[in-house]
Amino acid sequence: MTPATPLPTLLVLDADPPPRLGRLTGKARIVHTDADGLAERLPAADALLVWDFTSHAVRAAWPGTGPRPRWVHTASAGVDHLMCPELAASDTVVTNARGIFDEPIAEYVTALVLAAAKDLPRTLDLQRERTWRHRETRRVAGTRAVVVGSGPIGRAIVRMLKAVGVTTALVGRAARSGVHGPEDLDRLMARADWVIAAAPLTDDTHGMFDTRRFGVMQPSAWFVNVGRGQLVVEEDLAEALRRRWIAGAALDVFAREPLGEDSPLWGVPGLIVSPHMSGDTVGWRDELAVQFVDLYEGWAAGRPLANVVDKKRGYVPGH
Amino acid sequence: MTPATPLPTLLVLDADPPPRLGRLTGKARIVHTDADGLAERLPAADALLVWDFTSHAVRAAWPGTGPRPRWVHTASAGVDHLMCPELAASDTVVTNARGIFDEPIAEYVTALVLAAAKDLPRTLDLQRERTWRHRETRRVAGTRAVVVGSGPIGRAIVRMLKAVGVTTALVGRAARSGVHGPEDLDRLMARADWVIAAAPLTDDTHGMFDTRRFGVMQPSAWFVNVGRGQLVVEEDLAEALRRRWIAGAALDVFAREPLGEDSPLWGVPGLIVSPHMSGDTVGWRDELAVQFVDLYEGWAAGRPLANVVDKKRGYVPGH
Numbered sequence: 001m002t003p004a005t006p007l008p009t010l011l012v013l014d015a016d017p018p019p020r021l022g023r024l025t026g027k028a029r030i031v032h033t034d035a036d037g038l039a040e041r042l043p044a045a046d047a048l049l050v051w052d053f054t055s056h057a058v059r060a061a062w063p064g065t066g067p068r069p070r071w072v073h074t075a076s077a078g079v080d081h082l083m084c085p086e087l088a089a090s091d092t093v094v095t096n097a098r099g100i101f102d103e104p105i106a107e108y109v110t111a112l113v114l115a116a117a118k119d120l121p122r123t124l125d126l127q128r129e130r131t132w133r134h135r136e137t138r139r140v141a142g143t144r145a146v147v148v149g150s151g152p153i154g155r156a157i158v159r160m161l162k163a164v165g166v167t168t169a170l171v172g173r174a175a176r177s178g179v180h181g182p183e184d185l186d187r188l189m190a191r192a193d194w195v196i197a198a199a200p201l202t203d204d205t206h207g208m209f210d211t212r213r214f215g216v217m218q219p220s221a222w223f224v225n226v227g228r229g230q231l232v233v234e235e236d237l238a239e240a241l242r243r244r245w246i247a248g249a250a251l252d253v254f255a256r257e258p259l260g261e262d263s264p265l266w267g268v269p270g271l272i273v274s275p276h277m278s279g280d281t282v283g284w285r286d287e288l289a290v291q292f293v294d295l296y297e298g299w300a301a302g303r304p305l306a307n308v309v310d311k312k313r314g315y316v317p318g319h
Numbered sequence: 320m321t322p323a324t325p326l327p328t329l330l331v332l333d334a335d336p337p338p339r340l341g342r343l344t345g346k347a348r349i350v351h352t353d354a355d356g357l358a359e360r361l362p363a364a365d366a367l368l369v370w371d372f373t374s375h376a377v378r379a380a381w382p383g384t385g386p387r388p389r390w391v392h393t394a395s396a397g398v399d400h401l402m403c404p405e406l407a408a409s410d411t412v413v414t415n416a417r418g419i420f421d422e423p424i425a426e427y428v429t430a431l432v433l434a435a436a437k438d439l440p441r442t443l444d445l446q447r448e449r450t451w452r453h454r455e456t457r458r459v460a461g462t463r464a465v466v467v468g469s470g471p472i473g474r475a476i477v478r479m480l481k482a483v484g485v486t487t488a489l490v491g492r493a494a495r496s497g498v499h500g501p502e503d504l505d506r507l508m509a510r511a512d513w514v515i516a517a518a519p520l521t522d523d524t525h526g527m528f529d530t531r532r533f534g535v536m537q538p539s540a541w542f543v544n545v546g547r548g549q550l551v552v553e554e555d556l557a558e559a560l561r562r563r564w565i566a567g568a569a570l571d572v573f574a575r576e577p578l579g580e581d582s583p584l585w586g587v588p589g590l591i592v593s594p595h596m597s598g599d600t601v602g603w604r605d606e607l608a609v610q611f612v613d614l615y616e617g618w619a620a621g622r623p624l625a626n627v628v629d630k631k632r633g634y635v636p637g638h
Contacts, residue, residue, distance in 0.1 A: 107459045110483065111437040114430035123593045124443055130585040132577035132594045139600045140426045163482040164429065258451035266449040274442045275451045281458045 008300060011045035011069065013038055015052045018075070020289040027300055035061075043067040047299065049292055050074040050082055054257065058082035068092060071299060075288040077101050077153060077279070078228055079309050080201040088311040095295060095307040098316050100287050101279030102156035105198070105226050108278035110160045112250045113194050114140055116222045121248075121272065141165030146188040148208075149199035149227055150179045151318055153279075157196055166194070173204065173313075190216045194224065200315040201228035209233065214240035222248045226278045229254035238268045246270075252278040327619060330364035330388065332357055334371045337394070339608040346619055354380075362386040366618065368611055369393040369401055373576065377401035387411060390618060394607040396420050396472060396598070397547055398628050399520040407630040414614060414626040417635050419606050420598030421475035424517070424545050427597035429479045431569045432513050433459055435541045440567075440591065460484030465507040467527075468518035468546055469498045470637055472598075476515055485513070492523065492632075509535045513543065519634040520547035528552065533559035541567045545597045548573035557587045565589075571597040 010028040012018065013035070021030060033041050035057035042048065042061055048069040050058055053076035062068070064086050073095045074082055087094070115121065117138040126133050145161050147154045150172030158168045169188050175181030180188060182204075189195055195217060199205045209223070210233040217223070223246060225232050234255055240246050250272035251265070257276055259265060266273055299305055310317050329347040331337065332354070340349060352360050354376035361367065361380055367388040369377055372395035381387070383405050392414045393401055406413070434440065436457040445452050464480050466473045469491030477487045488507050494500030499507065501523075508514055514536060518524045528542065529552040536542070542565055544551050553574055559565055569591035570584070576595055578584060585592055618624055629636050 103460060104456075104458060107433065107483070108437050108456070111430075111433035111439060114426065115434050115439055118427050118430040120430060120434055120439070121443060124440060124591065126594075127585055127592045130580045130582075134594045134596050134599070136599050136601045136603065137423075137427070137596065139423060140430075141422060160483065164426070164479065261449045263449075266446055272443065273446045275445075275453045277453050277456065280453070280455050282455045284455065 008046035009044060010047045010049060010296070011038075011041055012049045013052050013055060013057060014049075015055075018049070018051045018289045018292070019286055020293060023293045024296060028296065039063075042069065045069045047071040047073070047296070050076075051288075053078075053081065056081050058087070059084040062087050071095070071305065073292055073295060075292065077151075078200055079311075079314055080228060080230075083311065083314060093305055094309040094311055095305050096309055096316060097288055097291060098152060098307040100284065100291060102152045103160075104281040104284070105153050105279045106156035106160040107281075108252070109157050109196055109198075109224055109226055110164060112224050112272070113145070113161065113166070113222070114164065116194075116248055116250075117143070142167065143193035144191060145169070145194040145196060146171060146185070146192040147196045147198060148185065149197065151198075151200065151315060153226075154196075154198040157198055161194075186213070186216050189213060190218070192217070193221050195221060197223070197225040197227045197231050199227045199231060201230050202314040205231050207231070207233050209237065211236040211240065214245055217246045219244060220247050222246065222250070224250045224252075226252045229257065234265060238265065238271070241268050241270045244270075248272070250274065252276055327365035328363055329366045329368060329615070330357075330360050331368045332371050332374060332376060333368075334374075337368070337370045337608045337611070338605055339612060342612045343615060347615065358382075361388065364388045366390040366392070366615070369395075370607075372397075372400065375400050377406070378403045381406050390414070390624065392611055392614060394611065396470075397519055398630075398633055399547060399549075402630065402633060412624055413628040413630055414624050415628055415635060416607055416610060417471060417626040419603065419610060421471045422479075423600040423603070424472050424598045425475035425479040426600075427571070428476045428515055428517075428543055428545055429483060431543050431591070432464070432480065432485070432541070433483065435513075435567055435569075436462070461486065462512040463510060464488070464513040464515060465490060465504070465511040466515045466517060467504065468516065470517075470519070470634055472545075473515075473517040476517055480513075505532070505535050508532060509537070511536070511540055513541050516542070516544040516546045516550050518546045518550060520549050521633040524550050526550070526552050528556065530555040530558065533564055536565045538563060539566050541565065541569070543569045543571075545571050548576065553584060557584065557590070560587050560589045563589075567591070569593065571595055 007029045010030050012032045035055050038057045039061035062084055071093045075097050117140045119137050144167045146169045147157050148171045150170050158170050161168050170179050171185050172179040248270040252274045253276050326348045329349050331351045354374050357376045358380035381403055390412045394416050436459045438456050463486045465488045466476050467490045469489050477489050480487050489498050490504050491498040567589040571593045572595050
């Protein structure tokens with residue numbers, strides 16, 4: 001008989017408890033907390049699961065010194081909601097939900113591109129008015145998209161848009177094989193029919209889509225954001241739409257979520273507003289939980305973690 | 320010098336004159352007519368271009384006996400609007416616009432499937448109410464479609480749905496390699512997520528989508544018609560939607576077009592109504608005209624015509 005080793009303490013920041021953690025019975029001592037209890041419980045935790053990925057509580061509660069979790073996992077692709085200088089400087093490992101959202105978001109973006117090309121929002125408006133008005137719509141094949149964000153989500157978007165005949169260009173933090181650097185972005189946006197924002201929120205990407213950038217786009221072009229709200233200067237986008245600099249836009253993410261009832265964005269002409277749902281397909285919570293449990297089992301057994309975030313860059317470095 | 324041969328008389332049934340017929344200068348004597356003048360002018364015409372493909376005038380005006388055009392071309396995929404027993408029994412050759420609409424309609428259907436999977440109509444409704452309501456949506460990949468109509472339009476729909484990850488089955492008039500016969504339709508519909516009607520209107524297909532057929536579909540499934548309105552018993556579809564036998568439907572074609580302001584179809588819950596536009600992308604009239612001019616030049620030179628409709632079946636027989 002080996003002497004009993006104490007179970008690691010897994011702290012779970014949640015609003016609704018995650019499913020499927022039963023698999024961790026006998027492998028973890030699980031403690032649930034809300035944002036208010038987080039600071040008090042962090043020092044005693046070995047690992048932290050940020051299940052409520054809408055919360056910014058980790059950033060506020062992270063201990064500057066002293067004991068802290070050795071591992072933080074967030075059930076999201078982005079890590080901007082939890083990263084702070086103290087966490088970035090620490091030896092705590094941060095992992096994310098890389099992979100879960102790629103294909104769902106690619107489908108969502110492709111749905112928006114096709115719906116825009118086929119003028120579907122206008123069809124629904126005309127139906128409400130009981131008006132039969134034939135229009136010519138656009139071919140999707142042969143149009144051009146620029147996808148900003150060269151991680152797995154951006155690459156999945158490129159694959160699916162290509163599958164429906166769109167010519168694509170991918171823009172990342174730096175030029176490399178198959179990826180344009182930021183220096184090409186203006187030129188690519190100027191001839192794109194679809195500009196898709198799927199980048200992580202970092203110092204480099206904050207506010208990158210602004211009046212100047214909307215100004216280079218074609219009047220027939222659409223802008224779609226499925227990355228993070230703060231990639232976009234929202235008032236600049238609203239103004240570009242009001243002035244018809246661009247034909248339309250769809251935002252699934254916003255600088256402040258949920259969007260308040262009084263937000264002017266709900267009523268901007270040509271803007272489709274959706275509630276941060278592009279990656280959330282039926283079963284997604286189960287997939288996130290299973291992904292975490294798999295990571296946990298490896299971690300508890302002393303194996304190296306996958307999906308490790310480069311805390312300085314704010315994302316998992318790719319190929 | 321060869322003796323001058325009289326130019327063939329090309330009668331054009333139109334509302335707006337077709338573009339690009341200038342290429343026929345010196346090759347045809349072109350006479351334009353509306354529906355009222357058709358019967359009078361038909362006997363003197365060598366060829367008839369049915370440019371106004373919404374008109375049923377040919378069926379009414381076709382001469383039972385005596386001189387008549389040797390060739391009728393319709394600027395549409397369907398020929399149901401012009402076919403009559405006298406035309407079917409005559410030696411007049413009928414051709415259609417096979418090929419022009421395939422890819423546009425495939426894009427349109429794919430747009431509807433993706434929009435339905437991603438709950439886009441509901442997103443637009445909630446936006447009008449300024450309501451932030453997160454929902455889980457469906458993955459498109461792995462869903463199942465049955466496409467009814469195995470001509471070039473149906474096959475283009477299958478190709479594009481496959482490209483976005485949908486598992487497809489094609490149903491035609493008779494079973495052959497890669498195509499199911501009508502005997503498989505109920506079974507395929509019962510497990511389909513998307514039922515797409517893209518068949519020509521014939522005696523066999525008239526009213527084929529009725530209460531019984533909607534009754535075999537899954538409650539989560541959608542029905543889409545881009546073929547002809549009379550494939551569908553419209554009141555049966557409306558009732559199936561009201562009873563929530565199926566989740567949604569989209570009709571681009573109707574038994575009577577344009578749909579009157581007083582049609583109950585505008586307001587059926589879960590039904591998207593569009594004005595017969597699925598194939599009509601920017602430049603389509605030019606493409607239709609160029610296709611006709613190409614056919615005309617070959618015909619005038621005595622070469623065999625392409626796109627020849629089997630007048631008994633009501634479409635161009637495929638492979």
